[in-house]
Amino acid sequence: MSTQLSTPVNRQTVSALSQSKGEPAWLEELRIKGAELAETLEWPTPEKVRISRWNLAAIGNHTSQTRISSVSELPSSASELAAGAQAGLVVQRNSTSVHSQLSAELAAKGVIFTDLETAAREHGDLVQKYLFQVVPQDENKLTALQSAIWNGGVFLYVPKNVEIELPLQALFYSDDAGAVFAPRVLLVAENHSRVTYVDNVVSEHGEGAESLAKQSIVEVIVKPGAHVRYATVHHMSANVIDLTVRRAVVENDGIIEWVIGDLHDGHTMSDTQSLLKGKGANSDAKVISIGTNSQQMSLTTGAVHFGRNTESSMVTRAVMKDQATAIINGITKIEKGATKSNGVQAEKVLMLSPKARGDANPILLIDEDDVKAGHAASVGQVNPEQVYYLMSRGISKKDAERLIIHGFLAPVVSEIPIDAVKEQLQRLLERKLEG
Amino acid sequence: MATQFKIDGLKAAIEGKDILKGINLEIKGGEVHAIMGPNGTGKSTLASALMGHPKYEVTDGEVILDGENLLEMGVDERARAGLFLGMQYPSEISGVTNSDFLRSAINARREEGKEISLIKFIRQMEGKMKELEMNPEFAHRYLNEGFSGGEKKRNEILQMMMLDPKIVVLDEIDSGLDIDALKIVANGVNAMRSEDRGFLIITHYQRLLNYIKPDFVHVMMQGRIVKSGGPELAERLENEGYDWVKDELGIVDETVGQV
Ligand SMILES: Nc1ncnc2c1ncn2[C@@H]1O[C@H](COP(=O)(O)OP(=O)(O)OP(=O)(O)O)[C@@H](O)[C@H]1O
Ligand SMILES: [Mg+2]
Numbered sequence: 001m002s003t004q005l006s007t008p009v010n011r012q013t014v015s016a017l018s019q020s021k022g023e024p025a026w027l028e029e030l031r032i033k034g035a036e037l038a039e040t041l042e043w044p045t046p047e048k049v050r051i052s053r054w055n056l057a058a059i060g061n062h063t064s065q066t067r068i069s070s071v072s073e074l075p076s077s078a079s080e081l082a083a084g085a086q087a088g089l090v091v092q093r094n095s096t097s098v099h100s101q102l103s104a105e106l107a108a109k110g111v112i113f114t115d116l117e118t119a120a121r122e123h124g125d126l127v128q129k130y131l132f133q134v135v136p137q138d139e140n141k142l143t144a145l146q147s148a149i150w151n152g153g154v155f156l157y158v159p160k161n162v163e164i165e166l167p168l169q170a171l172f173y174s175d176d177a178g179a180v181f182a183p184r185v186l187l188v189a190e191n192h193s194r195v196t197y198v199d200n201v202v203s204e205h206g207e208g209a210e211s212l213a214k215q216s217i218v219e220v221i222v223k224p225g226a227h228v229r230y231a232t233v234h235h236m237s238a239n240v241i242d243l244t245v246r247r248a249v250v251e252n253d254g255i256i257e258w259v260i261g262d263l264h265d266g267h268t269m270s271d272t273q274s275l276l277k278g279k280g281a282n283s284d285a286k287v288i289s290i291g292t293n294s295q296q297m298s299l300t301t302g303a304v305h306f307g308r309n310t311e312s313s314m315v316t317r318a319v320m321k322d323q324a325t326a327i328i329n330g331i332t333k334i335e336k337g338a339t340k341s342n343g344v345q346a347e348k349v350l351m352l353s354p355k356a357r358g359d360a361n362p363i364l365l366i367d368e369d370d371v372k373a374g375h376a377a378s379v380g381q382v383n384p385e386q387v388y389y390l391m392s393r394g395i396s397k398k399d400a401e402r403l404i405i406h407g408f409l410a411p412v413v414s415e416i417p418i419d420a421v422k423e424q425l426q427r428l429l430e431r432k433l434e435g
Numbered sequence: 436m437a438t439q440f441k442i443d444g445l446k447a448a449i450e451g452k453d454i455l456k457g458i459n460l461e462i463k464g465g466e467v468h469a470i471m472g473p474n475g476t477g478k479s480t481l482a483s484a485l486m487g488h489p490k491y492e493v494t495d496g497e498v499i500l501d502g503e504n505l506l507e508m509g510v511d512e513r514a515r516a517g518l519f520l521g522m523q524y525p526s527e528i529s530g531v532t533n534s535d536f537l538r539s540a541i542n543a544r545r546e547e548g549k550e551i552s553l554i555k556f557i558r559q560m561e562g563k564m565k566e567l568e569m570n571p572e573f574a575h576r577y578l579n580e581g582f583s584g585g586e587k588k589r590n591e592i593l594q595m596m597m598l599d600p601k602i603v604v605l606d607e608i609d610s611g612l613d614i615d616a617l618k619i620v621a622n623g624v625n626a627m628r629s630e631d632r633g634f635l636i637i638t639h640y641q642r643l644l645n646y647i648k649p650d651f652v653h654v655m656m657q658g659r660i661v662k663s664g665g666p667e668l669a670e671r672l673e674n675e676g677y678d679w680v681k682d683e684l685g686i687v688d689e690t691v692g693q694v
Contacts, residue, residue, distance in 0.1 A: 383526075384489065385526050386526045386528050388486075388488055388489065388510060388526075389522070389525065389526035389528070390528070390536070390539075390540075391509070391510040391511040391514065392486050392510055392511075392513075392514055392520055392522075393514055393536075393537075393540035393543075393594060393598065394511050394514035394515045394540050394543040394544055394598065395511055395539050395540055395543045396511050396543060397509070397511065399539060399543065400511075403528070403531050403535070403536065403539060404528060404530075404531065406530065406531070407528055407529055407530025407531035407577070408529070408530055409530065410529075410530030410531070411529075411530060
């Protein structure tokens with residue numbers, strides 16, 4: 001199937017793009033390779049959601065934005081989300097990275113935190129070593145295309161033994177629905193390092209904005225003994241299609257924690273996986289989502305166990321309103337040789353409307369005998385007995401339901417590592433639930 | 436004015452089955468009434484119908500609390516009007532902490548902008564929990580989730596104490612309580628006895644009534660109050676069972692709603 005993209009993506013256009021950014025030759029070659037692969041590969045085919053019917057061709061045009069010296073120059077809705085970042089902050093607006101800042105203390109320790117374009121120019125060896133290694137270009141049309149057109153993004157490098165207390169933050173902000181919005185994040189945590197990274201993906205397009213297919217890919221490399229916490233909140237407007245692939249490779253005794261708020265208003269494909277390569281590697285994923293109006297969502301979490309004694313836990317909680325649809329997949333795969341591993345998952349969907357749809361699909365693929373694995377999945381409504389109980393204490397029906405819904409989401413919300421993000425998430429939940 | 440609570444000719448059905456066949460009962464502020472009766476005779480149905488459980492359909496009668504007809508109100512309005520029901524089987528609600536829940540319940544009784552301050556609330560809650568010898572950690576536990584039977588009952592009493600109701604209905608508050616907990620719960624209830632509060636205590640056991648002295652004891656069978664008396668009635672029931680009541684009244688099957 002060929003898709004007529006809103007902006008042509010081919011050898012000439014991506015070569016020109018790369019040169020306009022002053023990128024090294026190796027990167028230009030990789031972009032060209034991505035463009036060529038994209039011509040033949042197919043879009044991904046997640047379970048029961050035909051994303052190829054979405055307006056995936058609306059990728060926008062490459063635009064540029066002037067840099068800012070302080071987040072206060074952003075519209076207030078965006079600057080609020082970046083306020084209070086002490087350790088470091090990277091801001092992307094539409095197709096361009098406009099701001100990056102890192103505390104002198106962390107810079108002195110060798111931490112690199114900047115947009116990926118700058119990193120490719122200034123730390124080419126490091127970026128070249130890891131880029132496209134976790135999410136290969138040739139997996140499907142999305143991974144190929146994104147590798148050709150990506151912009152801005154983040155590169156975070158944490159040297160060996162460096163432990164970063166405060167979270168590093170990024171803001172991906174789109175206020176031009178006609179601009180390519182394709183951030184790419186590459187995070188490398190060297191041996192025994194420790195870091196928390198949080199990003200916000202937001203848009204402000206106004207009424208009647210054209211469609212925009214936003215593609216983002218996240219690659220995380222967790223070296224032996226390192227511990228990475230990755231928290232992300234997506235909440236763009238309904239005209240935006242959110243295609244996001246996040247993947248971590250975890251080496252011996254490394255830990256990856258994902259906290260994902262898929263609170264986007266438009267169609268969403270969100271795919272988060274941990275590849276537990278090393279022995280003793282550990283992954284914990286928590287996802288919350290709220291579906292409203294006629295949005296369609298495919299939410300996948302996955303853990304692939306290769307190493308011995310590896311552990312994974314995945315929890316997804318989704319609340320579905322209106323005519324929204326969510327297909328929620330949890331995939332635990334335990335490879336031969338991953339003895340003494342343990343993978344657990346739970347997907348729960350709360351339906352608030354008879355027209356909404358929520359499917360929870362736990363999938364266990366186990367090729368090793370000496371392991372533990374567990375799953376739980378449920379789809380249900382707000383329990384009328386619980387509403388009655390709360391009302392019998394004087395709480396109104398509306399407040400009773402709100403308490404129950406927030407309670408349903410609490411196991412994920414309470415895990416958000418940063419209070420400001422937690423509060424922001426609460427506000428978003430409130431908005432999506434009330435709206 | 437002391438609280439006046441009057442149930443007049445209350446009939447209720449569930450899933451088309453008539454369960455309550457006309458209940459008449461008057462409770463004044465300061466009084467404690469006990470309802471006893473064999474299993475399946477409609478005691479919990481009475482409690483649920485008073486509270487307004489959506490499954491129970493009131494088919495006749497009136498329930499007046501201080502001049503207001505409770506039956507015209509929603510469940511939450513009845514609670515705010517001063518009715519409290521300590522349930523036989525309290526719900527568990529995951530993700531909602533006991534303290535968030537209780538604070539919402541208190542604030543539901545207050546005007547917007549006049550919510551209880553967090554400090555004041557915490558002080559009150561901690562004080563009441565101490566009286567009930569509850570571990571302070573229960574404030575942060577999810578509502579009734581994983582609570583033992585006795586802990587749930589104690590938590591019902593905590594809510595009663597925090598919400599300061601006018602009419603308290605306790606449905607088998609003593610079931611699942613060990614003897615120490617029974618005393619603690621009874622002390623909690625006794626501390627709440629006052630001229631402007633009336634109690635309706637549903638129980639199977641005289642034991643509870645040793646600690647909470649009732650003014651009146653009623654026996655329920657076949658969805659009606661079939662006999663009323665003073666505390667001595669409870670003692671006789673404890674010693675002799677219900678057969679003599681049935682004989683006296685010519686009742687063969689005391690249950691209601693069974694086919
Ligand atoms: N939700 C319900 N659905 C169907 N039948 C019900 C329901 N609730 C009560 N009943 C029936 O109504 C009758 C009275 O039940 P109720 O719970 O009021 O008895 P009770 O006197 O409280 O008994 P116990 O002493 O065992 O608590 C019983 O036959 C019971 O099965
Ligand atoms: Mg009962």
